[in-house]
Amino acid sequence: GQNIDQPTEMTATEGAIVQINCTYQTSGFNGLFWYQQHAGEAPTFLSYNVLDGLEEKGRFSSFLSRSKGYSYLLLKELQMKDSASYLCAVTDSNYQLIWGAGTKLIIKP
């Protein structure tokens, strides 16, 4: 079957760095997405990786290793507004998005 695993919840301190991991087992691979979702709001696009390596976008970076079925989202200089759920999703061989359950990130002052 197809499966996306990510931690249910993480806690970090304002100003620090946090890494949210995602492992996947899917039928085929056509890219991996990270989305941010604040409580009561819609998911919003953060990043897309299709090749191995690190993609940096401001305070956020996303890494992909296709051979390991692994990705992480790195958030630097954490701010209180980064408190949200972070969703990992993989596009399979049929170009359907398979979603993880999300990681709830709690930022403490």
Added chain:
Amino acid sequence: IAGITQAPTSQILAAGRRMTLRCTQDMRHNAMYWYRQDLGLGLRLIHYSNTAGTTGKGEVPDGYSVSRANTDDFPLTLASAVPSQTSVYFCASSAEPNTQYFGPGTRLTVL
């Protein structure tokens, strides 16, 4: 309009009633999707449409139907609502097969 809109924002519905959730996008995206999101389960695909005039079933299609008469609109109908359909419903669109953009969601409660 800029992006995707959904209506209503929230709704309380008696079991057995029929309900249509509306979704409209103005980005001329070919593909559109309906998801439900339940606590601890993440987003689950109900139905999708790769282009106007075509639809397909997702992971949890039972009890739901969709139509795609044109590019912009993708309504989701619950023919006879049941309490297990209480959820938050998100519509999304994409310039297939790329990034999906989400509407603000509809919070539906079936009593």
